[in-house]
Amino acid sequence: MVTYPKFEDISSVACVGVGTIGGGWAAYFLSRGLSVRAWDPSPDAEAKLRRLIDAAWPALTALGLAENASRDNFTVHADLNEAVRGVGFVQESAPENLELKQDLLARIAEAVSPEVVIGSSTSGYGMTEMAQKAEDPSRLVVGHPFNPPYLIPLVEVVGGLQTDPQATSWASGWYEFIGKSVITMDREVPGFIANRLQEALWREALHMVDNGEATVEQIDLAITDGPGLRWPLQGPMLTFHLAGGEGGMAHMLDHFGPSLKSPWTRLDAPELTATLRQDVIDGCDDEAAGRSFGELIAQRDAAIIAVRQVVETIRSPQGVQAK
Amino acid sequence: MVTYPKFEDISSVACVGVGTIGGGWAAYFLSRGLSVRAWDPSPDAEAKLRRLIDAAWPALTALGLAENASRDNFTVHADLNEAVRGVGFVQESAPENLELKQDLLARIAEAVSPEVVIGSSTSGYGMTEMAQKAEDPSRLVVGHPFNPPYLIPLVEVVGGLQTDPQATSWASGWYEFIGKSVITMDREVPGFIANRLQEALWREALHMVDNGEATVEQIDLAITDGPGLRWPLQGPMLTFHLAGGEGGMAHMLDHFGPSLKSPWTRLDAPELTATLRQDVIDGCDDEAAGRSFGELIAQRDAAIIAVRQVVETIRSPQGVQAK
Structure with a gap:
C-alpha cells in the first residue's frame, strides 16, 4: 500500500504543458511558495511561461502571496523525465487531444516515484479513457481548473475506474491545501459539473442567436446585469x-x-x-x-x-x- | 396619434400589486425621487409595503438616492381607479396567474389616461395573451425585472402583437431614464432572454441532482467559485x-x-x-x-x-x- 506524501513536505511540483492553463497553474504554484519544474514541447516555452507568470503576478500579489513565493522559482526542461524528477505532484495541462494525453500520462506515471499523484487539467475526458496506456494508472486523477487557474478557485477532482480512491482524496486534499475550492465527484460525468451547467447556458444562448431571438450583446447583458x-x-x-x-x-x-x-x-x-x-x-x-x-x-x-x-x-x- | 409623456415630467407612478416584486419596484421608484401610489388586495398591504421599503432602503442609499427621494413618499389605495389616477406610469406586479393578469391589465388600461404606458412584471407570459381582455391594448408592455428589483438593474422589455411599437420604445426609454439596464426584444419569446439562460442551467442542475451526479451544494460551489x-x-x-x-x-x-x-x-x-x-x-x-x-x-x-x-x-x- 502506497503512502502518499504529506502536503507540507512538498516543495516542488511539475507542470507538464505550459500554455494558458498550464502556465496559469505554474504561476499559482509559485504564488504558494512552491518551486515549479516545467516541460513543454514548444521551442519558446521558457519565454512564453515567463510572460504568463509576469502577467499573472500582479493579480496573485493582490490576492496575497505565500511568504517565500518567488516568480523566478521555476525551471524549464527539455526532457520530460528530468522535469518530473523529485517533485511531489504533477499537473498535466497538454492540449485537449485524447491520444496525446494518453501517451503523456503513461510517460509521466512511469517517470515519477510511486507515491506521486498526477492531476490532469482536461476539461472533458474522463480519467478511465485517458489512463488506458498507463502501466500503473492508480495515481492518475482529473484536477480540472477554470480559466484563469490563478484566479478562479474551482478545481473539480474525479478519478477513473482504475484510480486508487486514496489518490483521488489525496488530490482533493492537496488542492485544498494550496487554497483551491474543490469539488470531489464520486464518478465520471462528461463535462464534470461546472462545465455541464455552463454548457447548458451556452447552448441555449447559441440557439437564441441562431433563431434571431437575442443578440450576443443582449445575452451578455442579460447575465451581467x-x-x-x-x-x-x-x-x-x-x-x-x-x-x-x-x-x-x-x-x-x-x-x-x-x-x-x-x-x-x-x-x-x-x-x-x-x-x-x-x-x-x-x-x-x-x-x-x-x-x-x-x-x-x-x-x-x-x-x-x-x-x-x-x-x-x-x-x-x-x-x-x-x- | 398618442403623445407619450416626457420622462422628466413624470413625478408619480402606480404600483399595482406590492408583494416582493411590486414592493421592490415601489422602493426603487421612491429612491429615484418619484411618488408611488400603490394598490394591492391584501388587507395588510400598507404594513407589508412599509416593511419592504424599509428593508430595501439601506441598499438603495448605498447605491445613491435621487436628491428628493423619500421613503415615505407613497400612498396605498383601496380602489384601483384611485391608485392609478394622475400617474405617469403603471407597473403591474400581480401574482403569476394569466386570468388574473388579463383582468387586471384590462382594468388598468381603462382607468388611466390614453398616454400612460403600463409595464407588467410577468416572468413568463407574453403580452399578446395577457392583453386579450383589454379594450385598448396599445400601451401594455412587458417590463420584466429581476429579484430584487431595487438591486438588479436588468429589465426586459417586449410588446405584444397589439402593442403600439412607440409604447414599447417609450417603456425602454423610461426604464433607462430611471437607471435600469434595458434589453428591448423584437418579439415575444417564452422566458424572454435571461430566464431562458437561467432556466437551462437550472434544469441541467435538477437533472444532475435527480441522477446523483452532483449535490445541491456542489452545483452552487461550481458556479460561485x-x-x-x-x-x-x-x-x-x-x-x-x-x-x-x-x-x-x-x-x-x-x-x-x-x-x-x-x-x-x-x-x-x-x-x-x-x-x-x-x-x-x-x-x-x-x-x-x-x-x-x-x-x-x-x-x-x-x-x-x-x-x-x-x-x-x-x-x-x-x-x-x-x-
Missing part, C-alpha cells in the same frame, strides 16, 4: 431558495414547479418527483447552514451592491486599464 | 471570446466547436453553421468595442479579484450581518 450579479456569492440553487421567500426552496418548487413544463428553454426538465423535490430542499437547507432568511437576504444584497460597485468602477473610463 | 466569478463583468459570450486567446471567439468556435457534439449537457446544441459562427464572432467584436485582448483580460482579472474579495468579506464570520 441580471442573475450574474447574484451568483458569485449564492449559486443558482440558493438563489432560488431565496426566491421562495420565507418558505424557501419548498415554496419555490411548489409554486414554480409547473414552469418546468413551460418552453422557457430548449432543455426538457426532469420530472419533479417527491424524491427530487426533497433532495433539492434538503440541499438548500444544508447550504443555508442555519442562516435565517433575513441573514441570507442581507448577505445577498450586500454582495450585489459591492459587486455592482466593483463592476461600475472597472467599466468606467477612469477604471482599470491594461498594463 | 467557478464561472460565476467571471459573469458580473463579462457575460458568457465575452468570456468565451477571451477563452479563445488572441484569436478570440473565432478561434474558440473553431477549436471547441466539436465539443458542441459532446454530451456535456442534456441540451443539444444547434448546428454551428457559417452564419451562426459569424453572428457570434461579430457580436463579440461589437461588444469588445475596440478594447484589446490585453485590456479585456486586465478588466476581467481586476473584476475577479475585487469580486472574490467582496465575497470573502461577506462570507467571513466578521462579515455583514442581518439587520
Whole structure:
C-alpha cells in the first residue's frame, strides 16, 4: 500500500504543458511558495511561461502571496523525465487531444516515484479513457481548473475506474491545501459539473442567436446585469431558495414547479418527483447552514451592491486599464 | 396619434400589486425621487409595503438616492381607479396567474389616461395573451425585472402583437431614464432572454441532482467559485471570446466547436453553421468595442479579484450581518 506524501513536505511540483492553463497553474504554484519544474514541447516555452507568470503576478500579489513565493522559482526542461524528477505532484495541462494525453500520462506515471499523484487539467475526458496506456494508472486523477487557474478557485477532482480512491482524496486534499475550492465527484460525468451547467447556458444562448431571438450583446447583458450579479456569492440553487421567500426552496418548487413544463428553454426538465423535490430542499437547507432568511437576504444584497460597485468602477473610463 | 409623456415630467407612478416584486419596484421608484401610489388586495398591504421599503432602503442609499427621494413618499389605495389616477406610469406586479393578469391589465388600461404606458412584471407570459381582455391594448408592455428589483438593474422589455411599437420604445426609454439596464426584444419569446439562460442551467442542475451526479451544494460551489466569478463583468459570450486567446471567439468556435457534439449537457446544441459562427464572432467584436485582448483580460482579472474579495468579506464570520 502506497503512502502518499504529506502536503507540507512538498516543495516542488511539475507542470507538464505550459500554455494558458498550464502556465496559469505554474504561476499559482509559485504564488504558494512552491518551486515549479516545467516541460513543454514548444521551442519558446521558457519565454512564453515567463510572460504568463509576469502577467499573472500582479493579480496573485493582490490576492496575497505565500511568504517565500518567488516568480523566478521555476525551471524549464527539455526532457520530460528530468522535469518530473523529485517533485511531489504533477499537473498535466497538454492540449485537449485524447491520444496525446494518453501517451503523456503513461510517460509521466512511469517517470515519477510511486507515491506521486498526477492531476490532469482536461476539461472533458474522463480519467478511465485517458489512463488506458498507463502501466500503473492508480495515481492518475482529473484536477480540472477554470480559466484563469490563478484566479478562479474551482478545481473539480474525479478519478477513473482504475484510480486508487486514496489518490483521488489525496488530490482533493492537496488542492485544498494550496487554497483551491474543490469539488470531489464520486464518478465520471462528461463535462464534470461546472462545465455541464455552463454548457447548458451556452447552448441555449447559441440557439437564441441562431433563431434571431437575442443578440450576443443582449445575452451578455442579460447575465451581467441580471442573475450574474447574484451568483458569485449564492449559486443558482440558493438563489432560488431565496426566491421562495420565507418558505424557501419548498415554496419555490411548489409554486414554480409547473414552469418546468413551460418552453422557457430548449432543455426538457426532469420530472419533479417527491424524491427530487426533497433532495433539492434538503440541499438548500444544508447550504443555508442555519442562516435565517433575513441573514441570507442581507448577505445577498450586500454582495450585489459591492459587486455592482466593483463592476461600475472597472467599466468606467477612469477604471482599470491594461498594463 | 398618442403623445407619450416626457420622462422628466413624470413625478408619480402606480404600483399595482406590492408583494416582493411590486414592493421592490415601489422602493426603487421612491429612491429615484418619484411618488408611488400603490394598490394591492391584501388587507395588510400598507404594513407589508412599509416593511419592504424599509428593508430595501439601506441598499438603495448605498447605491445613491435621487436628491428628493423619500421613503415615505407613497400612498396605498383601496380602489384601483384611485391608485392609478394622475400617474405617469403603471407597473403591474400581480401574482403569476394569466386570468388574473388579463383582468387586471384590462382594468388598468381603462382607468388611466390614453398616454400612460403600463409595464407588467410577468416572468413568463407574453403580452399578446395577457392583453386579450383589454379594450385598448396599445400601451401594455412587458417590463420584466429581476429579484430584487431595487438591486438588479436588468429589465426586459417586449410588446405584444397589439402593442403600439412607440409604447414599447417609450417603456425602454423610461426604464433607462430611471437607471435600469434595458434589453428591448423584437418579439415575444417564452422566458424572454435571461430566464431562458437561467432556466437551462437550472434544469441541467435538477437533472444532475435527480441522477446523483452532483449535490445541491456542489452545483452552487461550481458556479460561485467557478464561472460565476467571471459573469458580473463579462457575460458568457465575452468570456468565451477571451477563452479563445488572441484569436478570440473565432478561434474558440473553431477549436471547441466539436465539443458542441459532446454530451456535456442534456441540451443539444444547434448546428454551428457559417452564419451562426459569424453572428457570434461579430457580436463579440461589437461588444469588445475596440478594447484589446490585453485590456479585456486586465478588466476581467481586476473584476475577479475585487469580486472574490467582496465575497470573502461577506462570507467571513466578521462579515455583514442581518439587520
